[in-house]
Amino acid sequence: MANGQANGQWYPPEWPDRIRALAAGALTPVAPRRAATVMLLKDTGAGTAVHMLRRRASMAFAGGAYAYPGGAVDPRDDDRDIGWAGPTRAWWADRLGVGEADAQAIVCAAVRETYEEAGVLLAGPTGDSVAGDTTGPDWEADRAALVARELSFAEFLNRRGLVLRSDLLGAFARWVTPEFEARRYDTWFFVAALPEGQRTRNASTEADRTVWIRPSEAAAGYDRGELLMMPPTIATLRALAECGTPAQALAAAADRDMTPVLAEARLADGEIVISWPGHDEFTQHVPSTAPATPSDPTGGAPA
Secondary structure, eight states: OOTTTTTTOOOOOTTTHHHHHTTTOOEEEOOEEEEEEOOOOOOOOEEEEEEEEETTTTTTTTTTBBSEOOOOOOOGGGGGTTTEESOOOOHHHHHSSSOOHHHHHHHHHHHHHHHHHOOOOEESSSTTTOOOOOOOOOHHHHHHHHHHTOHHHHHHHHHHHHHGGGGGOEEEEEEEEEEEEESSSSEEEEEEETTTOOOOOOOTEEEEEEEEHHHHHHHHHHHHHHHBHHHHHHHHHHHHOOOOHHHHHHHHHHHOOOOOOEEEEEEEEEEEEEEEEEEEEEEEEEEOOOOOOOOOOOOOOOO
């Protein structure tokens, strides 16, 4: 725990201090921001592969860790003027366990962040078509404007005569950053198949590498301590490994439990025990007398 890593699992080294402060009533949990991340899948000759990015080693939080494209909801993601296709906002509200405005914002964030960070656009001219090649200077200018928040996603779609294809997404999991973190996210994980004619690229300023990798291979790399990941990432990878094709992953998403997974911390027998309900492999035991370490003001990130 001192080095922030157990096997391939990344943990902030300041967690023991913050957990002690939370238990003592000296730390007030911050409200989590809504966020979305997308596990892009494609068929390969060797099975299904998932698109992952590696966070830059220089980043204060989870530097070097592998994750999926994603990020926080933009305040304008609930714009009712957005072009929309697929299941209704009411359907998504029921599936995600939120109100209709929040449901739209979360789905919109998933599609927008995938375009911003991977260059893949889950939208099309009609409700049964998908955009083709999204590369080129004009597309890049729009993507940069989205990243800079100079353009809302609704404005972007309207400008190009496109509608968001919510039917291309499958809700897969929901994880909430622990209460003892400085920056918290309530993150919905989605699956989607890479649209025909599109290709991924590393468009994220937070990543130094992107890969297409079979979920089982990524999980094996984590188990060997070679690939660094946070609990939500490895947990969803293990679930994806059970799906033979992108279509099977999307079908499986319909029955996935979307109950939020929230880490718990308690003091027991001179130890701080950190656990994630339903995910015993991530349980950690840290001496409660561990030396104090500086808190990380940057906090956490979704994925």
